Amino acid sequence: MTSFDTTSPGTSRALPVGQRWDARLWGVLLVVCIVVALDALDVSMVGVALPAIRADLGLSTSALQWVVSGYVLGYGGLLLLGGRAADLLGRRRVLLIALAVFAVASLLGGLVDNGALLIAARFIKGMAAAFTAPAALSIVTTTFPEGHARNRALSIFGVFGASGYSLGLVFSGVMTQVGWRWTFLLPFPIAVATLFAAYRLIPRSARPEKDGRGYDIAGAILGVAAAMLLVFTVVSAPEAGWASVRTIAGLVIAAALATAFVLVERNTKHPLLRLGILRGGALRRANLGVVAFFGGYISFQFVVMLYLQGVRHWSPLQTALAFLPAALIVAIGSPQTAKIVDRIGTAPTIAAGVVAHVAGYLLFFDVGPDSNYFTTLLPSMLLLGVGFMLAFPAYNIQATAGVGDDEQGLAGGLLNTSVQIGGAVVLAVVTAVVTASGGTQASSAALLAGFRPALFVISGVATLGLLVAVLGLIAHARRTPEPAAVPVPASASVPEPTPALVD
Numbered sequence: 001m002t003s004f005d006t007t008s009p010g011t012s013r014a015l016p017v018g019q020r021w022d023a024r025l026w027g028v029l030l031v032v033c034i035v036v037a038l039d040a041l042d043v044s045m046v047g048v049a050l051p052a053i054r055a056d057l058g059l060s061t062s063a064l065q066w067v068v069s070g071y072v073l074g075y076g077g078l079l080l081l082g083g084r085a086a087d088l089l090g091r092r093r094v095l096l097i098a099l100a101v102f103a104v105a106s107l108l109g110g111l112v113d114n115g116a117l118l119i120a121a122r123f124i125k126g127m128a129a130a131f132t133a134p135a136a137l138s139i140v141t142t143t144f145p146e147g148h149a150r151n152r153a154l155s156i157f158g159v160f161g162a163s164g165y166s167l168g169l170v171f172s173g174v175m176t177q178v179g180w181r182w183t184f185l186l187p188f189p190i191a192v193a194t195l196f197a198a199y200r201l202i203p204r205s206a207r208p209e210k211d212g213r214g215y216d217i218a219g220a221i222l223g224v225a226a227a228m229l230l231v232f233t234v235v236s237a238p239e240a241g242w243a244s245v246r247t248i249a250g251l252v253i254a255a256a257l258a259t260a261f262v263l264v265e266r267n268t269k270h271p272l273l274r275l276g277i278l279r280g281g282a283l284r285r286a287n288l289g290v291v292a293f294f295g296g297y298i299s300f301q302f303v304v305m306l307y308l309q310g311v312r313h314w315s316p317l318q319t320a321l322a323f324l325p326a327a328l329i330v331a332i333g334s335p336q337t338a339k340i341v342d343r344i345g346t347a348p349t350i351a352a353g354v355v356a357h358v359a360g361y362l363l364f365f366d367v368g369p370d371s372n373y374f375t376t377l378l379p380s381m382l383l384l385g386v387g388f389m390l391a392f393p394a395y396n397i398q399a400t401a402g403v404g405d406d407e408q409g410l411a412g413g414l415l416n417t418s419v420q421i422g423g424a425v426v427l428a429v430v431t432a433v434v435t436a437s438g439g440t441q442a443s444s445a446a447l448l449a450g451f452r453p454a455l456f457v458i459s460g461v462a463t464l465g466l467l468v469a470v471l472g473l474i475a476h477a478r479r480t481p482e483p484a485a486v487p488v489p490a491s492a493s494v495p496e497p498t499p500a501l502v503d
Contacts, residue, residue: 074126083413166327292465295426329385353391
């Protein structure tokens with residue numbers, strides 16, 4: 001069986017170009033895919049259960065919000081630290097420890113009978129996910145060599161993330177019917193089984209060599225504080241008010257902390273975030289683009305849920321099933337994204353996905369109180385699935401291409417941070433727009449009236465993402481053409497396809 005190192009940074013990969021994937025390699029990929037699916041599953045499963053949680057635990061509306069926001073705060077605030085920890089402490093080690101914490105927090109979340117303890121369990125769970133997500137991504141990118149093998153692996157990785165989120169919507173509708181606690185308990189046995197499999201399948205490696213380097217404690221404190229304060233301020237802004245003293249002060253202090261973080265990173269010998277990594281145009285475009293892409297995507301889903309439940313009065317399970325066509329497209333089509341990227345590059349693939357999303361958002365402008373699902377909403381769902389299938393794996397490929405093994409966790413942490421910040425900021429703005437029209441408890445007519453300005457915001461954000469994609473297309477067009485391929489005799493062994501065009 002092939003031995004390969006996925007943990008020690010700076011080591012060469014033991015998967016030679018053109019080598020077939022054996023059972024052990026598939027096992028490692030499956031384990032890390034389940035980890036990212038668990039993260040996504042946990043995010044989407046809670047939303048549908050919120051009314052039942054409020055009724056059972058007697059939570060106020062503001063406290064109920066933090067059942068969701070507590071997870072987002074822990075996740076978004078620690079992603080950058082989690083990614084760098086995977087590089088410095090070992091990816092396998094970080095994944096196993098964080099996954100064990102995730103499993104325990106899942107169990108506690110399903111057993112507590114106090115709102116504050118539930119929110120605390122959610123916060124701890126988000127913190128654990130902030131370490132598992134970049135560690136899982138960097139295990140993929142350091143196990144599979146850049147090019148077709150990595151593109152294929154990342155496409156499969158993307159399938160599990162998107163499918164986990166979509167299946168979470170469906171499972172939550174079913175689990176809530178039985179009892180809201182099951183939405184928290186379901187991930188526990190999956191996490192325990194995945195932890196056991198990861199321990200057995202992901203190879204051990206020597207501790208990463210420090211080469212005399214220390215740890216950037218000051219940078220870690222400032223970076224975590226800036227990210228957490230930004231996420232906290234944004235997710236609480238709809239309730240506190242965007243013009244309130246608390247919101248403005250939070251944004252100003254977060255900006256000051258971020259500035260101090262940059263100054264520390266520029267002057268420390270061993271920075272948490274090597275700022276030079278951001279000089280790569282592809283990495284910058286991937287992070288900027290995914291902020292707009294995911295922000296628009298998650299906010300559109302929020303608007304659609306309000307429409308189906310608040311205007312059409314669909315049940316949670318019916319609402320979840322409405323998103324199923326998009327989930328099926330992602331699950332079935334994403335494994336093929338690698339071939340598309342191999343053929344045309346990441347920039348055109350991302351641009352096509354973003355265009356599909358913008359078109360899907362624009363189609364929803366015609367929705368009415370009695371619109372037919374198949375003629376009005378289904379086209380948007382199909383375009384949403386196609387767009388996510390194309391763009392999200394391509395963003396992962398673009399963000400990690402050309403990055404050294406010793407910084408793959410950092411690159412993954414940066415991308416996941418952009419995803420979470422984009423989702424939190426855009427969703428908070430869209431929530432504020434809907435609230436200005438009467439709030440989520442408004443009448444059907446008021447809700448419907450609030451959707452149009454919210455859709456303008458979502459479409460505008462998506463258009464900004466399209467502009468970033470266009471910059472990528474320009475960079476793609478300026479690339480020097482690849483040399484013509486040399487014909488290979490039929491008797492010769494076929495090597496791995498040419499590495500992806502990353503722009």
